[in-house]
Amino acid sequence: MVGSDDVREAARFLEGKVVKTPVLRVPDLDRIAAAELWLKAENLQHIGAFKARGALLAVSRLDPKERERGVITYSSGNHAQAVALAARSYGVSAHITMPEDAPAIKVAAVRALGAEVTFAGTTSEDRRLEALRIQERTGGAIIPPFDHPDIIAGQGTATLELLDQVAAGGGALDVVLVPVGGGGLCAGACLAAAERGVEVYSVEPTSCDAMAQSMEKGERVTVMPGPTIADGLRPVQVGELNFAIARKYLAGWLRVDDEGIGRALASLLVYGKILVEPSGAAALAAALDRRFAGKRVGIILSGGNIGLADLGSLLQRYPAH
Amino acid sequence: MVGSDDVREAARFLEGKVVKTPVLRVPDLDRIAAAELWLKAENLQHIGAFKARGALLAVSRLDPKERERGVITYSSGNHAQAVALAARSYGVSAHITMPEDAPAIKVAAVRALGAEVTFAGTTSEDRRLEALRIQERTGGAIIPPFDHPDIIAGQGTATLELLDQVAAGGGALDVVLVPVGGGGLCAGACLAAAERGVEVYSVEPTSCDAMAQSMEKGERVTVMPGPTIADGLRPVQVGELNFAIARKYLAGWLRVDDEGIGRALASLLVYGKILVEPSGAAALAAALDRRFAGKRVGIILSGGNIGLADLGSLLQRYPAH
Numbered sequence: 001m002v003g004s005d006d007v008r009e010a011a012r013f014l015e016g017k018v019v020k021t022p023v024l025r026v027p028d029l030d031r032i033a034a035a036e037l038w039l040k041a042e043n044l045q046h047i048g049a050f051k052a053r054g055a056l057l058a059v060s061r062l063d064p065k066e067r068e069r070g071v072i073t074y075s076s077g078n079h080a081q082a083v084a085l086a087a088r089s090y091g092v093s094a095h096i097t098m099p100e101d102a103p104a105i106k107v108a109a110v111r112a113l114g115a116e117v118t119f120a121g122t123t124s125e126d127r128r129l130e131a132l133r134i135q136e137r138t139g140g141a142i143i144p145p146f147d148h149p150d151i152i153a154g155q156g157t158a159t160l161e162l163l164d165q166v167a168a169g170g171g172a173l174d175v176v177l178v179p180v181g182g183g184g185l186c187a188g189a190c191l192a193a194a195e196r197g198v199e200v201y202s203v204e205p206t207s208c209d210a211m212a213q214s215m216e217k218g219e220r221v222t223v224m225p226g227p228t229i230a231d232g233l234r235p236v237q238v239g240e241l242n243f244a245i246a247r248k249y250l251a252g253w254l255r256v257d258d259e260g261i262g263r264a265l266a267s268l269l270v271y272g273k274i275l276v277e278p279s280g281a282a283a284l285a286a287a288l289d290r291r292f293a294g295k296r297v298g299i300i301l302s303g304g305n306i307g308l309a310d311l312g313s314l315l316q317r318y319p320a321h
Numbered sequence: 322m323v324g325s326d327d328v329r330e331a332a333r334f335l336e337g338k339v340v341k342t343p344v345l346r347v348p349d350l351d352r353i354a355a356a357e358l359w360l361k362a363e364n365l366q367h368i369g370a371f372k373a374r375g376a377l378l379a380v381s382r383l384d385p386k387e388r389e390r391g392v393i394t395y396s397s398g399n400h401a402q403a404v405a406l407a408a409r410s411y412g413v414s415a416h417i418t419m420p421e422d423a424p425a426i427k428v429a430a431v432r433a434l435g436a437e438v439t440f441a442g443t444t445s446e447d448r449r450l451e452a453l454r455i456q457e458r459t460g461g462a463i464i465p466p467f468d469h470p471d472i473i474a475g476q477g478t479a480t481l482e483l484l485d486q487v488a489a490g491g492g493a494l495d496v497v498l499v500p501v502g503g504g505g506l507c508a509g510a511c512l513a514a515a516e517r518g519v520e521v522y523s524v525e526p527t528s529c530d531a532m533a534q535s536m537e538k539g540e541r542v543t544v545m546p547g548p549t550i551a552d553g554l555r556p557v558q559v560g561e562l563n564f565a566i567a568r569k570y571l572a573g574w575l576r577v578d579d580e581g582i583g584r585a586l587a588s589l590l591v592y593g594k595i596l597v598e599p600s601g602a603a604a605l606a607a608a609l610d611r612r613f614a615g616k617r618v619g620i621i622l623s624g625g626n627i628g629l630a631d632l633g634s635l636l637q638r639y640p641a642h
Contacts, residue, residue: 019346022343022365024365025340043594044343044345044593044594044595048594105591266629269596269629269632270426270596270628270629272365273364273365273369273595273596273597273625274365274594274595274596275590275591275594275595275596276594304594307591308587308590308591308636308640308641311590311636312633312636312637315629315632315633316633319629320629
């Protein structure tokens with residue numbers, strides 16, 4: 001299993017190896033949300049997303065002999081870049097299985113980091129099965145995107161760092177909002193916040209709400225992901241370990257629609273001057289509709305990998321608040 | 322006069338009152354520039370630009386009785402917001418004269434901060450004369466945008482902070498690149514860098530190169546600003562005090578064209594995940610064309626105030642590198 005201690009240990013290992021990303025305060029967004037927002041800018045992390053944390057931790061903990069045979073993963077994008085970067089930093093090869101509809105910018109970024117890409121279907125299950133076939137051939141180690149103790153502990157350091165940065169500035173948070181795909185960031189956030197009296201809420205696209213449905217049913221539910229601009233939040237189900245942790249700690253589970261996500265992205269750009277991908281704007285979207293009025297709200301801006309053509313098209317559809 | 326001591330004193334006063342903006346490292350931009358770039362993100366400063374520093378210092382140093390009659394300034398935008406914010410923090414009124422072609426987002430931002438706006442022509446001289454007329458009527462204090470010891474000392478804190486942040490990370494810079502309009506940021510950078518053995522280079526649009534022409538002629542030159550997307554860098558001449566300091570310390574003066582500025586803006590957005598206005602991308606543009614290959618280069622990203630419509634139009638014209 002994995003607990004709060006593991007997140008703290010992960011933070012000690014990762015210090016100086018990943019970016020201590022800034023926490024931003026944006027008065028105009030506070031006004032829109034009627035709340036005090038503390039934005040953890042993981043879009044400014046290595047490879048443009050928090051995923052750099054868990055992947056580096058997981059690759060570091062492989063047996064060196066196993067690691068030499070290379071690492072393998074299945075991912076919609078940011079975890080792929082994270083594993084590719086971690087592999088490169090250890091001088092080993094990386095094989096990545098990606099969805100056929102992966103954004104071109106994410107494919108190019110993985111290849112630029114020296115990884116080999118194989119395309120496989122559009123669901124996380126398609127990609128996982130292809131990764132197993134590669135493992136049979138190479139004997140490499142699979143680094144799963146979310147359902148793994150090291151991944152959870154590593155991703156949890158984003159929230160732990162946020163809590164410490166807010167405390168260092170003399171503040172405190174009531175809640176932390178995290179976007180959920182498979183639940184790595186979310187489970188890590190739960191562990192990081194557990195001892196601090198800070199509530200964690202998951203945020204998912206309405207059309208891909210595997211965590212919310214699972215929490216409501218009391219067991220893991222498999223969903224058929226519907227269309228959403230948040231391409232990083234489309235796993236068919238959350239991880240087993242992730243769900244076990246969420247069930248124990250999660251204070252609530254929220255859904256946001258594409259319009260909310262798109263407008264949060266545009267608002268963050270014009271008022272906060274930073275760029276996130278749609279998945280990275282989901283947690284902010286949940287705050288901008290005033291669900292947390294009067295609260296002190298930590299928000300993980302999980303990633304910023306979006307091409308300028310896609311950005312242009314989103315900005316035409318969704319205005320800032 | 323004003324010296325390095327004044328910048329250090331300004332930094333002590335401003336600590337905790339302005340944002341200690343992050344310094345970003347972006348591997349893709351390093352690769353394009355063939356240099357080590359340290360990006361000082363003053364677009365994440367209060368009011369979205371470094372101008373918050375000098376204006377707050379200058380307003381704080383007014384005689385309290387004079388300050389109560391209100392403050393006045395002439396500005397193409399960001400200094401106006403900075404003075405409006407400083408006035409609000411002291412509970413006094415602000416009168417701003419702005420160019421008739423000021424971006425709507427900048428006008429709205431000034432009004433949102435409670436300032437009264439009067440439009441006057443399109444040059445800095447038009448605006449300065451209108452400010453004098455307002456002063457005759459109200460008896461308020463004029464806070465000039467760049468030609469003033471407190472403004473220079475305040476703006477210099479951006480560069481001092483950058484140098485300290487790089488040093489805290491165990492690094493060191495060879496040069497600092499600053500965009501130049503009237504020369505407040507530039508003169509302050511010269512004073513901040515003077516004792517550290519770091520060279521300062523000015524960067525201007527090719528069509529509005531008052532500093533470069535003045536440096537080449539050995540005296541202040543008045544220019545007729547040509548068209549440029551960098552709307553914040555269009556004064557007809559640099560300040561007198563600013564030029565005196567630049568002449569003593571400036572290591573070089575560079576010109577960049579709109580294509581370089583536009584492509585720097587787009588590249589910073591896609592690789593660095595942050596948004597700057599065109600003026601804020603000028604210094605980066607000077608590095609991305611490899612003028613500083615092999616060097617350790619500090620770059621002031623001076624501001625981020627641009628509307629999404631203008632951004633969309635720029636991104637269509639200028640691709641990322």
